[in-house]
Structure formats: structure tokens, C-alpha cells
Amino acid sequence: MMPAKPRLVRVLDRTAASATITIDGDVVQAFAGESVLVAVLAHTTRLRTHEVDGAPRAGFCLMGACQDCWVWLADGHRIRACTTRVVDGMAVLTGPPAGPADA
Amino acid sequence: MHSTVIVGAGPAGMAAAVVLARAGEHPIIVDEAEQPGGQVWRKPAAPLQPALARILGRAAAAEHEQAHAEFASIAASVDHRPRHLAWNLQGGELFVIEHRRIRPLRYGALLLATGATDRLLPVPGWTLPGVFSLGGAQTLLKDQGALIGRRVVFAGASPLLYLAALQYKAMGATVVAVLDTTALPEKLRATPALAAAAPRVLARGLSYMARLRAGGVAIFHGVTALGIEGQDYAERVRFRCSRGAEHDLAVDAVALGFGLRAETQLLDLAGVPLAFDVDFRQWLPIVDGDGRAAPGLYAAGDGCTIGGAAAAAISGRLAAYAILADRGVAVPATEVAMLRARLARLRAFQRALSRAFAWPAHWLADARDDTVLCRCENVTVGVVRAAVAAPLGPREVNRAKALTRCGMGRCQARFCGLATAELMAHALAAPVATMGRHRSQAPVKPIPLDATLVDEDTP
Numbered sequence: 001m002m003p004a005k006p007r008l009v010r011v012l013d014r015t016a017a018s019a020t021i022t023i024d025g026d027v028v029q030a031f032a033g034e035s036v037l038v039a040v041l042a043h044t045t046r047l048r049t050h051e052v053d054g055a056p057r058a059g060f061c062l063m064g065a066c067q068d069c070w071v072w073l074a075d076g077h078r079i080r081a082c083t084t085r086v087v088d089g090m091a092v093l094t095g096p097p098a099g100p101a102d103a
Numbered sequence: 104m105h106s107t108v109i110v111g112a113g114p115a116g117m118a119a120a121v122v123l124a125r126a127g128e129h130p131i132i133v134d135e136a137e138q139p140g141g142q143v144w145r146k147p148a149a150p151l152q153p154a155l156a157r158i159l160g161r162a163a164a165a166e167h168e169q170a171h172a173e174f175a176s177i178a179a180s181v182d183h184r185p186r187h188l189a190w191n192l193q194g195g196e197l198f199v200i201e202h203r204r205i206r207p208l209r210y211g212a213l214l215l216a217t218g219a220t221d222r223l224l225p226v227p228g229w230t231l232p233g234v235f236s237l238g239g240a241q242t243l244l245k246d247q248g249a250l251i252g253r254r255v256v257f258a259g260a261s262p263l264l265y266l267a268a269l270q271y272k273a274m275g276a277t278v279v280a281v282l283d284t285t286a287l288p289e290k291l292r293a294t295p296a297l298a299a300a301a302p303r304v305l306a307r308g309l310s311y312m313a314r315l316r317a318g319g320v321a322i323f324h325g326v327t328a329l330g331i332e333g334q335d336y337a338e339r340v341r342f343r344c345s346r347g348a349e350h351d352l353a354v355d356a357v358a359l360g361f362g363l364r365a366e367t368q369l370l371d372l373a374g375v376p377l378a379f380d381v382d383f384r385q386w387l388p389i390v391d392g393d394g395r396a397a398p399g400l401y402a403a404g405d406g407c408t409i410g411g412a413a414a415a416a417i418s419g420r421l422a423a424y425a426i427l428a429d430r431g432v433a434v435p436a437t438e439v440a441m442l443r444a445r446l447a448r449l450r451a452f453q454r455a456l457s458r459a460f461a462w463p464a465h466w467l468a469d470a471r472d473d474t475v476l477c478r479c480e481n482v483t484v485g486v487v488r489a490a491v492a493a494p495l496g497p498r499e500v501n502r503a504k505a506l507t508r509c510g511m512g513r514c515q516a517r518f519c520g521l522a523t524a525e526l527m528a529h530a531l532a533a534p535v536a537t538m539g540r541h542r543s544q545a546p547v548k549p550i551p552l553d554a555t556l557v558d559e560d561t562p
Contacts, residue, residue: 007232007233007251007252007253007336007355007356008243008249008250008251008252008356009249009250009252009253009276010247010248010249011244011248011249011250011274011275012150012151012154012248012249013150017150033148034148034247034249035246035247038243038247038249041232042249045232045233045335045336046232046335046336047232050230050481052480052481053481055230055481056231056232056335056336057230057232058232058233058336059235060230060234060235060236060239060478060518061220061221061235061236061238061239061518062235062236062238062239062240062242062243063142063220063236063238063239063242064135064136064548065220065366065514065517065518065548066220066236066478066479066514066517066518067479067512067513067514067548067549068478068479068514070513070549077551078551080549082239083135083136085137
């Protein structure tokens with residue numbers, strides 16, 4: 001299935017600081033210093049699915065208060081996407097990484 | 104022992120740091136963000152700074168730049184610690200975490216300038232991707248140079264709806280409409296009080312509306328029955344206008360905000376009493392006019408009482424003078440008196456605004472049962488109503504939380520707490536203040552389990 005068209009739009013040029021990251025394995029061009037939330041939502045329409053009902057979520061308050069934008073890094077750490085900055089080589093997962101039992 | 108620790112580098116914290124540094128002190132200022140400025144004066148990342156005037160408009164950009172220039176001028180005297188979350192306050196120590204390292208900070212005086220978030224009211228569809236808080240939509244633009252969408256509706260009850268809509272329009276978004284849930288007559292009734300308190304601020308606000316209209320943006324007052332629909336993201340906004348007609352707008356994003364809600368968790372943990380404010384319809388700490396909350400503990404800015412950026416900066420300066428005066432340092436009496444008078448005017452303005460842009464708490468009386476109330480735990484309006492209606496049902500929000508999980512999630516009821524109290528008050532036909540408020544708990548925001556405690560002086 002084709003991914004839905006992302007809605008969030010970058011309007012200012014930050015190409016000076018490009019960074020390559022992966023989002024669920026997709027190689028994505030992002031920008032060092034921008035938030036992980038922007039990098040993900042400029043690529044796809046959701047950040048995660050809700051633990052209770054599985055509905056898509058994309059964060060909400062955008063200022064570190066609502067905690068609705070937590071995603072995973074491939075090393076298992078959880079990060080708050082709206083306040084974590086993109087670093088070149090980052091591997092972002094929108095669902096929990098497979099643990100040893102799932103591997 | 105550090106003499107003064109400030110939590111929050113927004114308008115209040117920055118202004119307080121300037122006063123303290125100029126008095127020869129070396130305050131520590133801890134702040135969660137990468138850049139100082141808080142939400143309202145958020146300093147954009149370097150590549151975005153040239154566009155600041157375009158985003159904010161010239162007048163606001165000038166205020167923004169002046170505040171940052173003042174803060175930069177004292178950089179050598181201030182220990183500014185960005186990316187530091189203050190998550191607990193206990194036994195005279197402030198616990199701060201930075202990248203999985205927890206540090207206790209002892210202080211002689213502690214100034215809490217923790218700011219505010221948007222206040223939210225649950226509407227159908229508000230958990231859909233594409234729906235964001237109004238303040239967040241502005242922060243995203245200032246901090247990240249990004250828009251929440253291309254076709255945006257700004258909805259809620261706040262003067263900031265108009266400012267944010269203008270900012271988005273200036274940056275190329277299509278502003279589909281501004282949906283103001285407050286009626287025009289309510290705003291007209293508040294105009295004399297607004298004009299008396301701060302005529303220039305009022306004039307600026309009215310100019311936002313006029314510029315939007317001149318730019319062809321539809322503005323609806325007295326909007327009701329607001330709801331957002333879409334399969335996997337926000338696609339349509341439905342509402343009823345003040346003439347009773349139903350409307351349906353195609354969008355790809357919605358900014359939603361109903362005024363501000365103070366971040367009072369650390370004050371609560373410190374044992375500072377909070378009282379229900381009938382205008383702002385929320386619980387605010389009891390402090391004196393200069394921000395004294397308890398011996399050695401001070402509060403300023405929107406985390407103390409809702410006032411806006413200018414009032415926050417003044418209250419930060421007053422709190423800093425209170426800290427100095429309480430140490431026996433002479434403070435400039437004329438300046439303090441002038442600051443108190445200006446703060447009183449700005450706060451009176453904000454109080455009048457809270458009436459002009461009252462949040463429609465009565466919507467909770469007939470909110471749909473299937474509307475999500477608690478975003479974190481996905482608890483609906485109907486679940487809380489049913490709990491309240493049951494025999495021996497909860498009569499207070501913490502009990503409702505224990506029974507339904509509403510307010511138990513990671514945001515600690517920041518975005519559902521006030522609405523839950525209003526919902527319960529309607530269901531029980533009781534005054535909202537008697538529904539109580541969610542008790543604050545450490546950590547006030549999530550911290551990782553693998554964090555390690557290090558000594559205060561470890562670099």
C-alpha cells in the first residue's frame with residue numbers, strides 16, 4: 001500500500017544541515033537539529049499507534065507536555081519525538097523494537 | 104549550595120535571571136528546551152533566525168529580539184542549562200535530569216517559572232493525526248520552521264487563534280477558517296475593560312482580526328458542535344455557526360486551543376496551596392503580589408497565574424527583586440512600584456480576556472459519550488459519566504482517575520484534568536471547584552528507568 005501523503009510541511013530551508021536517518025527501515029532525508037517529530041511527519045502521517053485502541057497518533061502539544069509522541073530508537077530507548085533532535089544515522093521506529101522473545 | 108535556581112527559561116525566567124545577574128548573582132537556570140525563550144519567545148534554530156520577522160511580524164519580533172539580547176548580555180553571569188528537565192522537588196532539593204543523568208540541586212532560593220500549555224476541551228476527533236494544540240502549532244513554526252499542514256483550521260477560544268492564523272498565512276499556509284467558540288457579544292462586552300487595562304494590546308489584537316478578514320479568511324464567532332473527522336488523519340471539520348447553519352470544511356490540519364493552563368506541578372509538590380480561580384477556571388498557586396510562595400520559594404509567569412508574555416517578564420523581574428529583598432539586598436523601590444502597577448494592568452487585561460474568550464466548559468454537559476476525554480489512556484466521556492452515575496460513584500477527580508484511569512496516563516491529566524472536573528460537575532450538578540484537581544506526582548514528566556543519580560558537582 002502506498003503510504004498516505006504527509007501533512008506536515010517544512011517552509012524554511014535548512015538544507016545546509018542534511019542528515020540521513022531511517023524510519024521503520026525506510027531511508028529518509030532529514031535535517032540535523034530538527035525534531036524527530038518533524039522528520040517523521042514530513043515523511044508519513046503518523047508517529048505511532050495508541051497502546052489501547054491501535055489508532056494512529058501524531059503527537060499533539062508539540063511542546064513536551066502531552067507525551068503523545070513517544071517513539072523508539074533501534075537500540076530500544078524511547079524518545080519524545082517533539083523535543084528530541086535528529087542526528088545523522090538515527091534509526092527511528094514507530095513501534096517497539098522486537099525483543100529477544102519476538103526475534 | 105547555589106544561591107538561586109530558576110526553573111524555566113521563558114519570559115519570566117529570562118527576565119528574573121537578568122535582574123539577578125545585574126545585582127551580582129550567578130543564578131542557575133534549568134530549562135527543558137534547546138534554546139531559551141520558552142514557548143512564546145522560543146529562539147529559532149540558527150538557520151531559521153533570519154525569517155523571524157516574517158514569522159512573528161515586526162513588532163513581536165522586536166520584543167523577542169530585545170528579550171534575547173538582554174539575556175545574552177548576562178550570559179557570563181548565568182549558568183544556563185538547556186535540555187534539563189526539573190522533575191521533582193523534595194526535601195529542599197530540586198531533581199533535574201539531563202540525558203539519563205539525574206542531579207539534585209540545592210538552592211538558597213528557587214524560582215519556578217514553569218509556564219503554561221494550551222488548555223484543551225475534548226471534541227470528537229481531537230486524537231486524530233493532524234490535530235495539534237494551538238500553541239504547539241506556533242511553536243512548531245518558530246522552533247522548526249514547519250507548518251502543521253497546508254489547509255489549516257484554527258479552532259477554540261483564544262485571542263491567539265488570530266495571531267497564529269496570521270503567522271501561518273504569512274508562511275504560505277491556506278487558513279481555511281478561524282472558528283472562535285466565543286460569541287461576538289461576549290467579546291464586545293469585555294472591550295471596555297480590555298481598553299482600560301491595555302489599549303495597545305487590544306488594538307494589536309483587533310488588527311489581527313482585521314488583517315485576516317482583509318486577506319479573505321473566514322472568521323466564525325459563536326461556533327458550536329465542533330468535531331473533526333477523518334479515517335487516519337484530520338480531513339474535515341464540522342461545526343454549527345452562530346446562525347445555526349451546519350458547516351463542513353475540508354482541511355489537512357487543525358490547531359485547537361482554549362486559552363492557557365498553568366504548569367503548577369512543582370509548586371504542588373512543594374506543598375504550596377492552590378486555589379480555584381473563577382475567571383481562569385483552573386487551580387492556581389497562592390502567592391503574594393511579587394511571587395513569594397513559601398520561604399525560599401518563588402513563582403512567576405504563566406505557571407503562577409495566566410498573564411501572557413509581557414506580564415510574565417514583569418512578574419519574573421518582581422520575583423527576582425523579592426529574592427534579593429528577602430536576602431536584605433536593597434532594591435530600587437521606584438522601579439518595583441512601577442513594575443507592580445504595570446503587572447496589575449496586564450493581569451486585569453488577561454482576566455478580561457478570559458471572560459471575552461471563555462472556554463466553553465458547558466460543552467461537557469452534552470459532549471458525546473464516545474468522545475475521547477483522556478488521550479493517554481483513551482478513556483471516553485461516556486466511561487467517566489457512567490462511573491459518576493454508578494452507586495457510590497466518584498465525587499472527585501482523583502477518585503474518578505482511580506476507577507476509570509482517566510487522567511492516569513503519561514501527561515498526568517494536563518490535557519484532560521480540567522475538562523474531567525467540568526464533566527463531573529455537570530453530571531453531579533455540583534460546583535466545579537468541589538470536584539478537586541489531580542494531585543501532582545513525581546516525576547512530573549516521564550523519565551527513563553535507566554537514569555543514574557550523579558552528584559550535584561559532577562560535570
